[in-house]
Amino acid sequence: MKAQNPGLNFENAVFPAIMTGFSFIAFLVVYWIVTQGFVEPYYWAGILFAVPFVTFGILTYCAAKGSIGTSLSAIITSSLTVSFGILAVALLVILLIASSTTTSTDVKRYEKALSQMGYPNILTKDFPREIPDNAENVAFTYHPAFGQGGEQLTLKFKTDEDSVHLYKEYFTKTAVWFGSFGDKERESHGVFDGKLNAFRDGHNELPSDLVIYVVFSEPHRPGDWNHGELSLVAISEGNLEIMFLAEEW
Numbered sequence: 001m002k003a004q005n006p007g008l009n010f011e012n013a014v015f016p017a018i019m020t021g022f023s024f025i026a027f028l029v030v031y032w033i034v035t036q037g038f039v040e041p042y043y044w045a046g047i048l049f050a051v052p053f054v055t056f057g058i059l060t061y062c063a064a065k066g067s068i069g070t071s072l073s074a075i076i077t078s079s080l081t082v083s084f085g086i087l088a089v090a091l092l093v094i095l096l097i098a099s100s101t102t103t104s105t106d107v108k109r110y111e112k113a114l115s116q117m118g119y120p121n122i123l124t125k126d127f128p129r130e131i132p133d134n135a136e137n138v139a140f141t142y143h144p145a146f147g148q149g150g151e152q153l154t155l156k157f158k159t160d161e162d163s164v165h166l167y168k169e170y171f172t173k174t175a176v177w178f179g180s181f182g183d184k185e186r187e188s189h190g191v192f193d194g195k196l197n198a199f200r201d202g203h204n205e206l207p208s209d210l211v212i213y214v215v216f217s218e219p220h221r222p223g224d225w226n227h228g229e230l231s232l233v234a235i236s237e238g239n240l241e242i243m244f245l246a247e248e249w
Helices: 010-037 043-065 070-100 107-116 161-174 184-189
Strands: 136-143 151-158 177-180 211-221 224-236 241-248
Touching: 010 043, 010 070, 043 070, 107 136, 107 151, 161 211, 161 224, 161 241, 177 184, 184 211
Parallel strands: none
Antiparallel strands: 136 151, 151 241, 177 211, 211 224, 224 241
């Protein structure tokens, strides 16, 4: 069967035409994954996955026009299918590793990171679904799990006095434990030195009025906090600051 253009005979380009369609669909799927599925999108790297589609499209045109014989086009298509498949898998693995080792700090990525962390599971259920409108000096970090490394999400912001009082009232009732950073009992809930570094803001000391509310904590084994899960909220009433932290490692 010939196309409407009398100069093209697509009967001579069946195989490359099929691979053109397949690679186009694959490009759409992979491009969505690397731009929407990751917390940090890879727009430009994602464009590279369109190379097979474009190449097979050119090959289809050349075969249909008769510039390349049917047998030769099939051989080239077979070779390119294997080569592009290997390269595409390698590139996808590289992007997966890059995504898994990149700490996100752009507050625009907060909602995606929260979703990636499993919201609203037991670790994230008390995080705000969106950054509050009255939040100021917002700081956010998300580090995905990779190998033996843990997954961690933090959100810190300054708010108004009424909001701080509401947060304190709520977490005083719902926390499994709350107290100051100087209280050594915190360690039995997995709150060790370094957990609240985001509250230091480059300073050596934490706010003197800081109160830690442990929402959930569970070690990998009783008394062994080398691995485990932790969700806490830290509030400085004097600074009108609040920080949410969820960690699974």
